Amino acid sequence: xxxxxxxxxxxxxxxxxxxxxxxxxxxxxxxxxxxxxxxxxxxxxxxxxxxxxxxxxxxxxxxxxxxxxxxxxxxxxxxxxxxxxxxxxxxxxxxxxxxxxxxxxxxxxxxxxxxxxxxxxxxxxxxxxxxxxxxxxxxxxxxxxxxxxxxxxxxxxxxxxxxxxxxxxxxxxxxxxxxxxxxxxxxxxxxxxxxxxxxxxxxxxxxxxxxxxxxxxxxxxxxxxxxxxxxxxxxxxxxxxxxxxxxxxxxxxxxxxxxxxxxxxxxxxxxxxxxxxxxxxxxxxxxxxxxxxxxxxxxxxxxxxxxxxxxxxxxxxxxxxxxxxxxxxxxxxxxxxxxxxxxxxxxxxxxxxxxxxxxxxxxxxxxxx
Amino acid sequence: xxxxxxxxxxxxxxxxxxxxxxxxxxxxxxxxxxxxxxxxxxxxxxxxxxxxxxxxxxxxxxxxxxxxxxxxxxxxxxxxxxxxxxxxxxxxxxxxxxxxxxxxxxxxxxxxxxxxxxxxxxxxxxxxxxxxxxxxxxxxxxxxxxxxxxxxxxxxxxxxxxxxxxxxxxxxxxxxxxxxxxxxxxxxxxxxxxxxxxxxxxxxxxxxxxxxxxxxxxxxxxxxxxxxxxxxxxxxxxxxxxxxxxxxxxxxxxxxxxxxxxxxxxxxx
Numbered sequence: 001x002x003x004x005x006x007x008x009x010x011x012x013x014x015x016x017x018x019x020x021x022x023x024x025x026x027x028x029x030x031x032x033x034x035x036x037x038x039x040x041x042x043x044x045x046x047x048x049x050x051x052x053x054x055x056x057x058x059x060x061x062x063x064x065x066x067x068x069x070x071x072x073x074x075x076x077x078x079x080x081x082x083x084x085x086x087x088x089x090x091x092x093x094x095x096x097x098x099x100x101x102x103x104x105x106x107x108x109x110x111x112x113x114x115x116x117x118x119x120x121x122x123x124x125x126x127x128x129x130x131x132x133x134x135x136x137x138x139x140x141x142x143x144x145x146x147x148x149x150x151x152x153x154x155x156x157x158x159x160x161x162x163x164x165x166x167x168x169x170x171x172x173x174x175x176x177x178x179x180x181x182x183x184x185x186x187x188x189x190x191x192x193x194x195x196x197x198x199x200x201x202x203x204x205x206x207x208x209x210x211x212x213x214x215x216x217x218x219x220x221x222x223x224x225x226x227x228x229x230x231x232x233x234x235x236x237x238x239x240x241x242x243x244x245x246x247x248x249x250x251x252x253x254x255x256x257x258x259x260x261x262x263x264x265x266x267x268x269x270x271x272x273x274x275x276x277x278x279x280x281x282x283x284x285x286x287x288x289x290x291x292x293x294x295x296x297x298x299x300x301x302x303x304x305x306x307x308x309x310x311x312x313x314x315x316x317x318x319x320x321x322x323x324x325x326x327x328x329x330x331x332x333x334x335x336x337x338x339x340x341x342x343x344x345x346x347x348x349x350x351x352x353x354x355x356x357x358x359x360x361x362x363x364x365x366x367x368x369x
Numbered sequence: 370x371x372x373x374x375x376x377x378x379x380x381x382x383x384x385x386x387x388x389x390x391x392x393x394x395x396x397x398x399x400x401x402x403x404x405x406x407x408x409x410x411x412x413x414x415x416x417x418x419x420x421x422x423x424x425x426x427x428x429x430x431x432x433x434x435x436x437x438x439x440x441x442x443x444x445x446x447x448x449x450x451x452x453x454x455x456x457x458x459x460x461x462x463x464x465x466x467x468x469x470x471x472x473x474x475x476x477x478x479x480x481x482x483x484x485x486x487x488x489x490x491x492x493x494x495x496x497x498x499x500x501x502x503x504x505x506x507x508x509x510x511x512x513x514x515x516x517x518x519x520x521x522x523x524x525x526x527x528x529x530x531x532x533x534x535x536x537x538x539x540x541x542x543x544x545x546x547x548x549x550x551x552x553x554x555x556x557x558x559x560x561x562x563x564x565x566x567x568x569x570x571x572x573x574x575x576x577x578x579x580x581x582x583x584x585x586x587x588x589x590x591x592x593x594x595x596x597x598x599x600x601x602x603x604x605x606x607x608x609x610x611x612x613x614x615x616x617x618x619x620x621x622x623x624x625x626x627x628x629x630x631x632x633x634x635x636x637x638x
Contacts (some may be wrong), residue, residue: 026482026532033489055532058562079565086563087496094495094508096471233454333513334465 003052004028007036018065024051024058033061042069049075059087065093102130121347128325135247136309147253154257158219161263166214170202170269173210174276177201183282191285195292198277199300207270208262208308209356212315215262216348220323223254224344228337236328240314248329255320262316263309270308303368311359315352322348374401375437376567377533382431384417388510391417393591396432404561404568405596409437409588410615415571416460418588419537422569423457424448427571434537453481455535456528460543461588464512470523471498471508477530493530499524502556518549522556529560537568542574553581575619587613599623 003022011015018039022028046066051058063084073084098318099117101109146286156233181197227250230236236246274296326344330336370460378398384392398407408414410450419436420426422433424440435451444453456477460565464473471494478485478493507530512520521541525598528536529583542550572578578585586596586601589609602610613619625638 033486033536056500057493057532058495060493064492083563087499090496090499092499092505094491094498096475096491096508097469098509168530190490190584212396278589311469332464335513 004030005032005058009034009039009043012045012350017045018071019047019050020045022051023053023054023059024048025055026057028053029061031056033064035063036065037068042071043068043069043346046071046073047075049072050166051076051080054083055079056083056087059083062090063091095345120327121343124329125321125325125347128321128328131279132251132321135245136254139248139252145248147249150249150253151155151218151256151290154253155261156217157222158257159261160252162215162218162265165209166265166269167219167272169210169214170207170272171276173206174198174273174278175204175280177206177273177278178277179217179284182280182353183326194277194281194285195295198281199296200304202270202277203274203300204307205356205360207273208266208312208315209352211262211269212268212311212352213349215265215316216256216319216322216345216352219254219258220319220348221341223320223323223347224327224341225337227251227324227331228340229334231328231330232334232337238335250327251320251324253315254324256292258320259313260316262319263312266308266312266315267305281353303363303369307359307363307368311356314355314359317350318355319348322351370585375399376401376435377569378432378434378437379422380432380434382418382433382583383415383429384419384421384426384474384559384612386427390591392421392428392431395588395592396588396592397596399495399567399569400584401567402565403583404557404570404581406582406585407569407571407588408573408578408612410609411506412575413586413588416539417572419539423537424452436464453531454533455537456482456533458521458524458528458539458541460539461517462512462524464520464523464527466478469509469511470503470526471495472516473512474498474526474530477527481531496634497526498523498530501529502552510629517555521545521553521582525556529564532564535569536561538570538572540571540573542572547576550576551580552575557581575614575622576625579622582630 003030005020005022005024007018007020010019016031016039018036024032030035043065048062049052059080065071067088073081076084100106179192180196181194182191183194185191185197221357227236230250236250239246239249278287278289278292281292282289323344326340326347375398377397378395379395380391382395382397383390383527395418397418407415407418417426421428421431422440423442428441431441436454438451440448440451464470465476468476471491474494475490478490495508498633499505502572503507503519503526507515507519507523512523515523524539525538528538530576540559542553544551554577557568557570560566561581570582582599584596584598585602586593587602587607587610588594594607595605595610599614603614614623
């Protein structure tokens with residue numbers, strides 16, 4: 001093991017001489033740089049003949065001391081001299097971090113960027129919707145270009161493979177609604193209205209809404225990630241150059257799958273939730289299943305079903321469009337895919353809830369109460 | 370065979386992925402202070418070999434020694450002391466995307482030397498960045514703002530951060546334009562001479578092989594079929610080697626290297 005770096009100071013007639021000894025390497029430096037800086041008065045000669053080993057960091061320390069004190073370096077062998085020369089050639093001011101603006105301006109700038117960004121996204125989404133409509137019209141005029149296989153594949157991914165998780169989620173939600181409803185209504189002796197609560201809220205609102213959230217998380221994100229990584233790998237550009245429209249090959253099958261399957265999944269979800277609620281009523285309220293079904297038929301108007309089923313395809317459209325749109329916006333690096341996937345899900349769920357509020361007001365005002 | 374002049378020693382290496390056997394009975398040794406080029410067709414496991422040596426891939430069988438110490442089955446804490454003695458440049462630079470170039474260079478130093486003075490740390494990052502031929506304004510940039518060639522240089526700066534004795538380069542000139550590739554070769558050679566590095570260089574670039582490699586190892590048939598200087602390899606009668614070095618591209622590269630060598634000799638005289 002070589003000795004760690006050290007130095008001695010000697011005053012000679014030609015000036016102060018600093019003799020550095022030991023291994024002048026990154027591992028053996030310890031506090032030498034600061035001690036060398038502290039030598040006062042500063043050296044005019046740095047003698048490195050006693051150095052056992054030298055690496056670029058050591059060479060940099062020597063170069064820095066010589067530069068700062070205008071000293072000369074003596075006694076190095078050929079390798080050491082070359083190393084110091086190499087390092088001094090690389091002496092240039094380099095910043096470590098980019099300049100930052102003052103916090104106030106930065107916050108203001110970020111707010112502005114975010115506002116402009118969300119406006120741009122909305123305009124972009126609208127433009128995407130327009131492009132989608134044009135492609136759909138093209139496809140209607142040339143039905144041979146319709147990609148049946150891709151659509152069926154998406155049906156499987158978006159619909160069939162989601163049945164398990166959506167079923168489980170709906171079943172549990174049905175139980176929760178029944179349980180919470182029963183607890184509250186019991187205070188008024190009105191437990192029997194739990195059935196109304198379960199039947200109406202699942203068909204009208206929760207069945208479709210929860211399904212939309214699940215589909216946005218499962219399929220909307222997948223759309224964005226798939227199309228995004230295809231953009232990165234230039235697959236989408238390759239399609240265009242071959243003459244295949246990415247709109248027809250990628251977007252329409254996904255949008256169609258989501259639009260067609262959302263009502264089915266929503267209805268399925270409502271049904272399972274009602275079953276879950278029914279089982280809870282049977283166990284907790286001693287309401288036999290036959291009576292439960294009979295009560296459901298009496299208290300749930302058919303319009304509740306229409307409310308749910310009419311909303312569902314619109315939600316499906318929103319989810320698939322956000323996913324595909326965000327995926328198409330990916331450019332640059334893999335990090336972007338992650339960011340775009342996140343925004344696809346957030347955007348889809350946000351828009352679904354906003355639209356749901358509009359639908360609620362609309363359906364109430366046309367008398368479907 | 371752990372004498373001082375052998376930096377890397379691989380014996381009887383076997384790697385497989387499922388049914389596909391990539392290496393079987395592969396032997397290789399790298400001498401101190403040389404630039405060893407590793408060539409081979411696509412899919413012959415050049416990168417897998419490098420990953421086996423640096424411990425990112427555990428081989429099925431075989432022995433890997435670096436600096437005379439076995440790398441197989443070594444604890445992470447022990448391996449750390451060996452890892453600080455080498456630097457690795459991955460194919461696309463593998464820079465940390467959330468850090469600037471200069472911060473990337475500082476990462477290894479911070480990891481091993483916690484009490485390094487911040488000022489000195491910045492200076493080290495600065496000269497390392499400059500040494501690899503990056504412009505001064507590249508330091509505070511993020512990797513996503515750099516071109517492919519600059520990213521490779523920044524990756525090299527990070528690989529050199531701890532002043533390693535051994536440098537692994539995975540296709541350093543792939544994707545660079547010929548001028549950038551020639552500059553990178555010159556840079557590698559210059560650094561190797563100044564710092565006394567041993568370099569393990571995976572490449573497809575015939576110009577690089579001719580310009581800077583002391584020896585070339587050829588990977589084929591799941592093992593290293595030959596190691597030697599290019600003239601030595603040319604004397605062998607293996608079809609792949611003949612086609613590789615004597616194909617149209619090989620000839621052009623050889624001619625270019627020859628012209629340059631005679632030009633330098635003339636200039637020196």
